[in-house]
Amino acid sequence: MKYLLSLAVRSAWNRKLTLGLTLMSIALSVALLLGVERVRQDAQDSFAQSVSGTDLVIGARTSPVQLMLYAVFHIGDATNNIHWQTYKDIAANPLVAWTIPVSMGDSHRGFPVVGTTTDYFEHFHYGESEPLTFGSGKPFAGLFDAVIGAEVADHLGYRVGDKITLSHGMGDIGLTEHADKPFTVSGILARTGTPVDRTVHVSLEAIEAIHLDWQGGAKIPGFSIPAQYASKFDLTPKEVTAILVGLKNRAGVFKMQRDVNEYHTEPLLAVLPGVALDQLWQVVSVAERALLAVSGMVVVVGLCGLIAVILASLNERRRELAILRSVGARPMDVFLLLSAEGLFITVSGILIGMALLTALTATFAPIIQSHYGLMIAPRFVSYDELGLLGIVMGVSLLASLAPGYGAYRLSLADGLTPRI
Amino acid sequence: MFRKSIYFAALAALASNSPFVSAHELGAHVHGVASLQIAVDANTLTLDFSGPLDNLLGFEHVPRNARQQAAVKNMADNLNKADKFFVPSADAQCMLQSVKLDSLVLESKAVQDKKEKSRQHEEERGHADFDGEFVFVCKQIAKLHDLDVKLFDTYPNLHQIKVEVATQKKQSSATLTPAQRRVSW
Numbered sequence: 075m076k077y078l079l080s081l082a083v084r085s086a087w088n089r090k091l092t093l094g095l096t097l098m099s100i101a102l103s104v105a106l107l108l109g110v111e112r113v114r115q116d117a118q119d120s121f122a123q124s125v126s127g128t129d130l131v132i133g134a135r136t137s138p139v140q141l142m143l144y145a146v147f148h149i150g151d152a153t154n155n156i157h158w159q160t161y162k163d164i165a166a167n168p169l170v171a172w173t174i175p176v177s178m179g180d181s182h183r184g185f186p187v188v189g190t191t192t193d194y195f196e197h198f199h200y201g202e203s204e205p206l207t208f209g210s211g212k213p214f215a216g217l218f219d220a221v222i223g224a225e226v227a228d229h230l231g232y233r234v235g236d237k238i239t240l241s242h243g244m245g246d247i248g249l250t251e252h253a254d255k256p257f258t259v260s261g262i263l264a265r266t267g268t269p270v271d272r273t274v275h276v277s278l279e280a281i282e283a284i285h286l287d288w289q290g291g292a293k294i295p296g297f298s299i300p301a302q303y304a305s306k307f308d309l310t311p312k313e314v315t316a317i318l319v320g321l322k323n324r325a326g327v328f329k330m331q332r333d334v335n336e337y338h339t340e341p342l343l344a345v346l347p348g349v350a351l352d353q354l355w356q357v358v359s360v361a362e363r364a365l366l367a368v369s370g371m372v373v374v375v376g377l378c379g380l381i382a383v384i385l386a387s388l389n390e391r392r393r394e395l396a397i398l399r400s401v402g403a404r405p406m407d408v409f410l411l412l413s414a415e416g417l418f419i420t421v422s423g424i425l426i427g428m429a430l431l432t433a434l435t436a437t438f439a440p441i442i443q444s445h446y447g448l449m450i451a452p453r454f455v456s457y458d459e460l461g462l463l464g465i466v467m468g469v470s471l472l473a474s475l476a477p478g479y480g481a482y483r484l485s486l487a488d489g490l491t492p493r494i
Numbered sequence: 495m496f497r498k499s500i501y502f503a504a505l506a507a508l509a510s511n512s513p514f515v516s517a518h519e520l521g522a523h524v525h526g527v528a529s530l531q532i533a534v535d536a537n538t539l540t541l542d543f544s545g546p547l548d549n550l551l552g553f554e555h556v557p558r559n560a561r562q563q564a565a566v567k568n569m570a571d572n573l574n575k576a577d578k579f580f581v582p583s584a585d586a587q588c589m590l591q592s593v594k595l596d597s598l599v600l601e602s603k604a605v606q607d608k609k610e611k612s613r614q615h616e617e618e619r620g621h622a623d624f625d626g627e628f629v630f631v632c633k634q635i636a637k638l639h640d641l642d643v644k645l646f647d648t649y650p651n652l653h654q655i656k657v658e659v660a661t662q663k664k665q666s667s668a669t670l671t672p673a674q675r676r677v678s679w
Binding site: 129323324325326327328346347348349352353 | 531533534535538540542658659660661662664665666667668
């Protein structure tokens with residue numbers, strides 16, 4: 075048996091180029107399969123980590139998933155804003171412990187600007203109920219103060235005390251600037267791994283102030299209210315985009331949800347963030363399964379390549395196998411030799427694929443984090459992934475039997491008779 | 495029908511200064527589907543089960559004959575023993591404390607007459623709903639992690655229950671069917 079193994083290794087080494095390439099294709103396909111599974115898992119975790127302790131998200135009536143996406147993740151748009159009076163009614167509801175109003179629509183060099191109150195820094199929690207902390211500086215106090223997320227600070231190189239200008243609307247270029255009313259960075263939040271890192275926070279009054287001399291979505295030509303006079307105006311917000319609500323008794327959430335959904339002066343929607351996320355995953359799961367199926371097929375293609383290479387090598391190895399037989403190897407030994415080769419390559423392919431994926435995630439995690447706000451944790455293998463790898467192993471074991479059987483069937487005479 | 499519901503909305507609005515008064519919303523009404531909201535508190539488990547009456551009775555109007563009357567009584571008797579249908583984790587030692595049932599068919603004749611208007615409203619819609627609130631008190635609420643729902647055998651018209659769960663720690667959702675009768679959190 076030992077001889078057989080060393081023979082198998084040497085024979086394989088002799089064909090290192092073709093086998094090496096096959097090995098690479100299996101490693102890549104395994105890395106793809108695990109990568110798809112990992113991104114799916116991490117995306118779900120990362121979304122779930124983004125909001126914690128918020129019982130309800132309230133906004134204008136729309137789909138629960140959409141409300142959740144724009145209020146917490148700043149993805150997509152609001153269908154409508156809600157009146158300030160509505161916000162005050164909700165905040166005054168006896169079931170409510172705290173509220174965080176958010177007002178969106180402006181941006182700063184591609185990063186969303188959120189108008190809110192200082193309650194945000196006190197009550198907004200992420201992960202396992204962790205509060206926001208300041209890396210440097212403090213919450214906004216003055217009218218034109220801004221608090222920026224860690225990613226905004228890193229990407230644009232801002233420090234406390236820097237001046238920034240907000241733009242009207244979302245996007246990078248071609249936006250009208252609120253250049254006459256610059257903001258001062260008053261604080262930088264510590265990194266959270268959530269959309270907060272990519273957000274610029276200002277007060278609701280500041281949002282009113284920068285739009286004082288605006289009408290119908292554009293600046294009024296020849297009319298401008300200088301920043302130092304802005305605070306003389308009534309800056310009570312007129313509307314907000316959404317409200318995050320924490321309740322005194324968390325189990326009262328369904329009653330509060332019904333109350334809000336039946337609020338009669340304005341059509342409102344209250345969603346439970348956890349429930350809305352679950353609904354989102356249900357929708358997305360179709361696409362996820364498709365992706366998993368495609369990457370599964372890539373693995374199958376890789377394994378087919380492996381079998382094809384080994385089967386093709388049978389022809390070249392006719393003589394080699396026949397000599398083995400002639401010096402005493404039984405047909406069963408030849409069968410094992412060939413099957414072991416296939417299995418060995420698959421196992422090595424899986425190991426190399428996992429190493430490759432770990433290296434790739436370690437390299438690209440910071441880039442993905444900063445561009446998409448998605449945390450991909452480099453880890454070697456998880457329990458779910460073991461299941462997938464088990465399936466790959468099983469399929470490869472079955473597939474490797476084919477060349478083994480082919481070799482088993484080759485007769486001694488067939489290989490030793492030189493063909494003319 | 496629309497005019498009528500607007501009329502009711504206006505009436506409701508006039509009746510109170512609070513903006514949180516129901517404006518008689520027309521909720522979704524899909525036969526075969528019910529909703530179950532599970533709220534877990536410091537020591538209580540509150541279930542709110544609602545959906546079309548058809549799921550439980552097979553009809554959606556005031557009972558018109560003895561058989562229908564018996565069906566209504568049977569439903570009420572069953573649901574008053576809600577711990578037979580909703581079974582929380584055994585370790586949590588939960589006891590059914592109160593049951594509140596609310597549906598057009600469960601009201602006494604006098605009340606039904608009194609509520610002529612809203613009855614007409616529900617009947618004009620051609621649909622009626624059922625709403626039940628079940629409160630359990632649990633000794634070991636920390637050990638409460640799942641709930642078995644055993645309604646599907648008794649009520650074959652019920653095919654799907656959309657479940658929402660809110661606990662002190664997390665919120666989630668699930669769908670129960672005759673093949674999946676346990677919700678865990």
